[in-house]
Amino acid sequence: MLRQRAVEITDVDEALVRLAQDMVETMYEAPGIGLAAPQVGVERRMFVYDVGDGPAVVLNPRIVESHGEWAYDEGCLSIPGLSWELVRPKQVRLLGVDLDGNEIDIDADELLARCFQHEIDHLDGVLVVERLDEVQRKEAMRVLRQRALDAPQTRGHLVGRVVSSRGQS
Numbered sequence: 275m276l277r278q279r280a281v282e283i284t285d286v287d288e289a290l291v292r293l294a295q296d297m298v299e300t301m302y303e304a305p306g307i308g309l310a311a312p313q314v315g316v317e318r319r320m321f322v323y324d325v326g327d328g329p330a331v332v333l334n335p336r337i338v339e340s341h342g343e344w345a346y347d348e349g350c351l352s353i354p355g356l357s358w359e360l361v362r363p364k365q366v367r368l369l370g371v372d373l374d375g376n377e378i379d380i381d382a383d384e385l386l387a388r389c390f391q392h393e394i395d396h397l398d399g400v401l402v403v404e405r406l407d408e409v410q411r412k413e414a415m416r417v418l419r420q421r422a423l424d425a426p427q428t429r430g431h432l433v434g435r436v437v438s439s440r441g442q443s
């Protein structure tokens with residue numbers, strides 16, 4: 275369900291606005307700093323985020339520039355409670371539109387840049403575990419397998435099982 279490429283959004287209707295509001299609530303409940311529509315089962319190119327400056331919604335986001343490198347302990351609300359040190363570009367320039375059709379053009383650094391890259395990965399069907407190195411990935415798979423054995427009914431649940439909020443998205 276998280277593996278396909280989400281489709282572009284061509285018009286904003288009431289249902290999409292409501293979805294965005296629900297996603298913001300889900301993100302805060304988790305709690306996390308970002309949430310992409312495919313994480314709630316909607317394969318459309320939209321994500322919400324809040325790194326401390328209030329919630330925002332981005333439609334059809336794309337990164338047009340990236341610079342530098344930054345190591346950060348990155349987690350994902352779709353894989354609660356785990357995080358991995360991952361190097362990605364430190365700064366990115368994000369383009370997109372908001373729910374009112376206004377152009378978005380943001381030069382993001384560090385945590386915000388990381389959030390944007392992580393959410394766009396979700397829109398492209400890429401989970402953070404796919405960006406890990408071999409050792410990290412083996413350990414992640416071991417933990418996830420064990421967790422599935424311990425509590426099969428919790429597999430795939432998004433909300434309510436996050437132990438630490440920082441960097442989860």
Ligand SMILES: [Zn+2]
Nearest residue numbers: 350351352443
């Ligand atoms: Zn995620």
